[in-house]
Amino acid sequence: MSRGDLLRPRGHIVFFVYGAWGHTRPLCNLAARILRLRPTYITFFTVQNVCDRVRNELPRNFEPDETHLSHLVRVVALHSDTPDPSITDSVDPQFAIYYARLVAGEPVTCMYTNVQYDPVPAPDIILVDFYACAPVRAIRKLSTKPVKVFVWYSGPPSAFIPAWGPAHMGGKADLYPEVREAVRRTKEDLNTVASKILFEPRGTLVRVPGLPPMHDYEFAPQEVPSVISMGSLFVQADDCFRESDGMILSPPDCYEAEALAAAREICAENNRTLYSFGPLVASGAQAADQEVKLSGKGAEIQAFLDSVLQSHGPQSLVYWSFGSLFWPSDPTKVWVFMDALLEKRVPFIMSHASRFAMIPDYIQEKVKNSGLGLLVPWTPQQTILSHAATAWFLTHSGFNGVMESLSKGVPMICWPLGAEQPTNAAHVSHNLNVAYELFEVRSGNGLRLVHRLGRVPVGTVEAAHQEANDVLEDAFGEDGAEKRANAQRMKEALGQAWDEDGTSTRDLRSFLQFLDCPA
Numbered sequence: 001m002s003r004g005d006l007l008r009p010r011g012h013i014v015f016f017v018y019g020a021w022g023h024t025r026p027l028c029n030l031a032a033r034i035l036r037l038r039p040t041y042i043t044f045f046t047v048q049n050v051c052d053r054v055r056n057e058l059p060r061n062f063e064p065d066e067t068h069l070s071h072l073v074r075v076v077a078l079h080s081d082t083p084d085p086s087i088t089d090s091v092d093p094q095f096a097i098y099y100a101r102l103v104a105g106e107p108v109t110c111m112y113t114n115v116q117y118d119p120v121p122a123p124d125i126i127l128v129d130f131y132a133c134a135p136v137r138a139i140r141k142l143s144t145k146p147v148k149v150f151v152w153y154s155g156p157p158s159a160f161i162p163a164w165g166p167a168h169m170g171g172k173a174d175l176y177p178e179v180r181e182a183v184r185r186t187k188e189d190l191n192t193v194a195s196k197i198l199f200e201p202r203g204t205l206v207r208v209p210g211l212p213p214m215h216d217y218e219f220a221p222q223e224v225p226s227v228i229s230m231g232s233l234f235v236q237a238d239d240c241f242r243e244s245d246g247m248i249l250s251p252p253d254c255y256e257a258e259a260l261a262a263a264r265e266i267c268a269e270n271n272r273t274l275y276s277f278g279p280l281v282a283s284g285a286q287a288a289d290q291e292v293k294l295s296g297k298g299a300e301i302q303a304f305l306d307s308v309l310q311s312h313g314p315q316s317l318v319y320w321s322f323g324s325l326f327w328p329s330d331p332t333k334v335w336v337f338m339d340a341l342l343e344k345r346v347p348f349i350m351s352h353a354s355r356f357a358m359i360p361d362y363i364q365e366k367v368k369n370s371g372l373g374l375l376v377p378w379t380p381q382q383t384i385l386s387h388a389a390t391a392w393f394l395t396h397s398g399f400n401g402v403m404e405s406l407s408k409g410v411p412m413i414c415w416p417l418g419a420e421q422p423t424n425a426a427h428v429s430h431n432l433n434v435a436y437e438l439f440e441v442r443s444g445n446g447l448r449l450v451h452r453l454g455r456v457p458v459g460t461v462e463a464a465h466q467e468a469n470d471v472l473e474d475a476f477g478e479d480g481a482e483k484r485a486n487a488q489r490m491k492e493a494l495g496q497a498w499d500e501d502g503t504s505t506r507d508l509r510s511f512l513q514f515l516d517c518p519a
Contacts (some may be wrong), residue, residue, distance in 0.1 A: 006067040007460070009072055014102070014126040015152070016095060016135055018085040020095035020369045021324055022400050023129055023154045025057055026250055026280035033498075034063035035069040035275075037505075038512050040321035042121040042293035043074045043102060047091060050093040055113075055159045060282040060290040074120075077112035086228035092134035098198040099123075099135075100142050100499045105428075125514050127152040127248055132235040136243050148514045151240050151247045152274075155399045156256055157263035157276070159420030159426055160249070161208050162219065164238055165266050171196055176238045180189040192261065194231030201297075201445055210259030210354040211422040211423060212430045213451050214346045217379030221446030222417045248511070252401070252497035252504045253489070256427060277504035279403040279494050282382065291380040301349065301384065304374045308389040315391040318351040318413070321397040327356035333441045333464045335363055337394075338373070340468035346476075347372045347389075351379040385410050392475055402428060411483040413471060415441055425451070434487040440467040447495045 013034065017024045022045060031042050044056050054075055062070040074153040076098065081090040094111075100125055101108050109116040122145060126258055128135050139149055152429060153160055165171025180196045186193065201217035208214075214296040241247065253260055260276055282291070292298035309319050318341060341348050352359060352375060359375060367373040381401070383466060384390055385408040393405045397416045400462050405412055412435035414425035428435040439450060440463040447459040457463070474480055493519070497504040 009039045009041050009120075010120050010127050011038070012043070012102070012123045013515070014043045014099070014123045015046065016045040016126065016132060016153065017129045018081070018087040018088055018091060018132070018519060019080060019493040020129075021053065022398060023048060023085075023152070024050055024054060026154055026278070027127070027152070027402060028054060028057040029280040029282055029457040030250075030277075031073050032066075032069070032284070033508060034512065035064075035072055036271065037509060038515060039069060039072060040479070041072055041074065041085055042058070043117070043120075043123070045076050045078060045095060045098065047080040048077045049083055051110070051112040056290070056312055058295070061284055062286070063257050064286065067361065074106055074117040075113075075115075076110045076117070084228060085308060086131075086230075086233050088132070091130075092138075095135045096138035096142065097405045099138055101252075103142055103144055107350060111333065123147055123370070125150065125511075128244075129481065130154075130239070131240055133236045133239045133243070135318070135495075136240055140243070148245045149243075151237075151244045151432055153247055155249075155283055155420040156251045156424065156427075157249055157259040158208060158211050158256055158400070158423045160247075160263055161259060161266070162240060162423065165208075165235060165262070167263055168212075169266070170206040172234075173238070176235060176282045179408075182251075190235060191229040191452065194235050198231060198234055199313075203448075205451065208259065210256055210264035210431070212425055214375075214405065214422070214426060215449065215451055216446055217445035218450065219320055219422050220418055220444075221422055221442045222447075224326060224418050224443035241272070242270070246275065249274065249276040249453065250399075251391075252274060252278050252494060252502075254493040254497060254503070255279075255403075255406075259427075259515050275507050275510070277508045278497070279407050280402050281407045283407070288380075288383050288386065296378065297376045298380055298383075301374065301379060301486050304349065305384065305387045305389050309387070312347055312389070315318045317349060317387075317389045318346055318348040318382075318392045318394055319366065319379075319410075321379065321381065321395040321401065322352075322354060322357070322415070322417070323398045323401065324353040326396050326419075327352075328415070328417065328419075328441065328443075330441075330443055332461055336461055336465045337438075337441075337468045338367070339362070340465060340472055342370050342372060344469070345471055346472060348394075349374045349384060351381070353377055353378050356422075359411050371419035382408070397412060397425040397428070399419075399424055403494075405432065406487055406490045406517070407494050409484070409488040411435055411475075411480065411487040414438065414473065432490060433485060434483050434490060436471045438464075438467060438471065440464040 078094040105119045167174045204216045264274045286291045394413045397414045414437040416422040416425040431435040439457045
């Protein structure tokens with residue numbers, strides 16, 4: 001086979017995500033990794049409010065001499081009537097129209113950029129957001145040849161299992177028929193019924209493979225604003241899994257081997273295939289420079305990091321972020337932890353991207369006068385984590401952030417709020433010993449017996465302040481050094497997953513066998 005044949009695109013993969021950045025960003029890295037193994041067309045469906053971010057993120061994952069590959073990614077934004085990614089009514093019909101055009105070999109045009117893409121062969125593989133039921137059904141109805149449809153779940157298996165796994169693995173699979181029957185019988189709203197049956201705590205001790213035992217209420221350790229309809233979303237995800245050909249996860253085997261093996265078992269028992277390859281973190285030569293350029297405060301942040309390195313030395317700074325969506329319901333404890341940092345003269349950068357994050361004027365003034373902190377709405381996270389000044393990542397424990405932190409060998413201080421964060425925090429602190437978890441910052445049902453501790457958190461501001469002091473004391477002492485060494489070992493293992501014969505590379509090659517050309 002000639003070099004020209006090797007570089008000629010064969011096959012067609014479709015990505016479809018609704019717009020949550022945590023679901024979308026890893027696919028930018030996956031696109032690059034797929035194309036290095038197998039040049040193929042990738043049509044990347046997203047929505048208009050994240051289209052620019054996708055187009056800016058993609059180049060971070062390609063090397064300067066890989067434009068022949070990056071041009072194979074066709075970004076197509078659909079129009080969403082709302083920034084809430086859980087409301088899909090306006091997007092789903094558009095996807096069906098566009099997918100029909102792909103099947104028919106017609107050109108498609110991005111609604112946001114007006115870029116028109118030429119016709120390419122009909123899709124072979126489709127990755128859909130994990131609750132994209134209507135798109136899955138449209139794909140089944142409109143496809144004129146056999147296609148493989150995989151659910152894309154950007155979280156880890158230890159979060160998938162308690163949400164959709166069988167009861168004997170600590171999962172809720174047996175409850176979904178009960179939800180559907182209750183809705184049929186009562187005619188009540190799906191989200192209301194599902195939320196009550198799926199999420200109302202009963203005090204049950206849940207045993208998920210690969211996790212320490214946790215009470216069911218520990219999966220929601222904080223009172224957080226209800227920003228999406230989680231009950232109906234979970235039911236949609238259950239339907240989506242059952243109607244798909246399998247699932248794609250993004251942790252490598254070395255991160256969560258026991259839970260991943262259990263998830264593979266669940267899929268096999270349901271005649272589904274599970275693939276897991278990661279970490280899906282930008283790592284090319286352009287990754288850091290592009291990220292700094294894309295941040296409105298990139299130059300200021302870089303200068304602050306450099307000044308901290310000079311004044312405080314390496315591994316002296318705490319980087320703090322609750323992600324783009326979450327923020328604690330009781331901000332008093334946020335300011336208490338900040339006070340502990342200032343009292344100990346620990347420099348820090350806080351990212352406050354959430355729309356719920358309100359920084360009072362007196363806090364901004366206090367931080368400015370201290371000369372120790374920087375408050376920024378949006379930060380180049382990987383740049384900060386890779387800087388020599390950075391010691392710890394204070395995080396809500398979202399999975400993408402955990403992977404980014406460990407990929408740089410940076411240990412964590414975990415403040416989980418909801419979603420998959422509590423299981424991530426339990427795993428990295430209890431199993432991997434690369435993190436501390438904060439317990440006195442909990443609220444609501446989180447202030448009940450913590451099984452791992454054998455006690456109930458006090459939950460007061462004073463207790464949170466004492467815990468912050470204790471954790472920071474340990475973090476910058478011998479115990480913290482041990483966690484840092486463990487994080488460095490995990491960094492090496494994560495890197496090896498993408499070696500030529502690494503577990504992630506092998507799994508991705510196996511996944512690509514579904515394209516028309518042989519692997």
